[in-house]
Amino acid sequence: MFDQVPTLLERLFLGRSIPRRAALAHHMPRWLVERIQRAEFQRTLQRAQALSPYYRRRFVEAGIEARALQRIQRPGQLGDFFTTSADLRTCDTREFLCAPPQAGFETTGTTAQNKRIYFSNEEVHDIGFEGAVGLWNLGLRPGDRVVDAFDYAFWNAGITLMHSLNAVGCFHMIASKLEPGEFYRRVKEYQFNVLVVDTAWLVSLTEIAQQQGTWPVKFILSGSENMSETTRGWVESVWKAKVYQAYGQTESLGASGIECPAQKGYHLNELNFLFEIINPNADGFGELVFSTLTRKTMPLVRYRSNDITRFLDDAEPCGCLLSCLRRVDKIQGRGDEIVSCGMGMISPWIFERWLDAAGESGLGARLADDWQVAVLQPGTRDIIELRLELREELREELREGAAAGNRGLEEELRQGLMAQFERIFPYYFKNLHMGLFDLRVVFLPRGTLRGPSAGTRRKLRRVVDERMPQAVLAAP
């Protein structure tokens, strides 16, 4: 019977009108959400087993028989069966497919192999439609004028947003990720009162607006990465408007969650995904894992997001229209060494390529093997700090040069590295030029990064996010 519930819910209860859907969402009982999730999860497993060569093989390898699969209603019953980002990168993506795709997106620049995710047009439309309820909850109405400054290249966020804005019926224009100064010059006359933007890009725009003036804005929605509360406070004070954040990944079509007016965590999109937090520590922080519930083209079963967060309990109810959807806390860090920051999604692979290129250009002979990249945020903008250990003889040369008041050699080394950066990463260089982040190179004596007491056993973390409290980063 409950196989029919989502359809019935759609047709009889929620309907296709955004205001009606938003109003009714407020009254949707929690037990109904959970019952729908169980029915859809069961259906997703059946579909994956029947139509996806990848999942059929994985279920056999895990010893999960088709008949046993029919009895599974909760993700935890699958034990340690997960889908990881490494699976998406290393397996032939076509093996995941259960139907011919109509739309495709890529994750950007994190590793040598981008992840590819496929959808039907209907799935993209439906996720955007669901997102419209979240925007309505933030106060978006048909009379508003929205400008979207998301990057469109191979990325889904803008397309999903476009479907959301169509559903609400407001005026909108796509600025894509125009250079903030040019954006500022060109958009003022349109009187956009809602800005939907990339987080780091918003910081650059706000710096310009602080100098040259703002215009009346109802709210700003930023996506793509975490924004610190200090930065949010500053951006809000400049624009005199609330800044909300959305949370998602390409794998979830950018639609895992969205903040509500209370700005206390993201309401999860529980009609399209079933979320779990695995390996929680004493404070409840663990890795967020999701299964898709309504995707028929490329379903994902227990996909490990690598994002560390926790479910927020109901001790502080927000009272908004989406109260029946659980919330998660701000993302506290990545479970691995992929860090989302003003430069984009960065991982050790990027810096390995950079240093390889420097090596080929002759600079490498001067560098030791140890390096680390730290993401810092002393003010409002992320600083990407490349910490490079130098070979001892070069260190000596630099020391002698500095003592003689000559910093030429150090500067020459730095310029050589920056020239290589510009040559091999035009995309990141453009973001640097746009002021989305600062990049600095710090030279260190050999042995500094691993520390004197750590010996050689310690594995050096190549990318560290020092914007986050260390206590939280120590979580699993």
Ligand SMILES: [Zn+2]
């Ligand atoms: Zn809320």
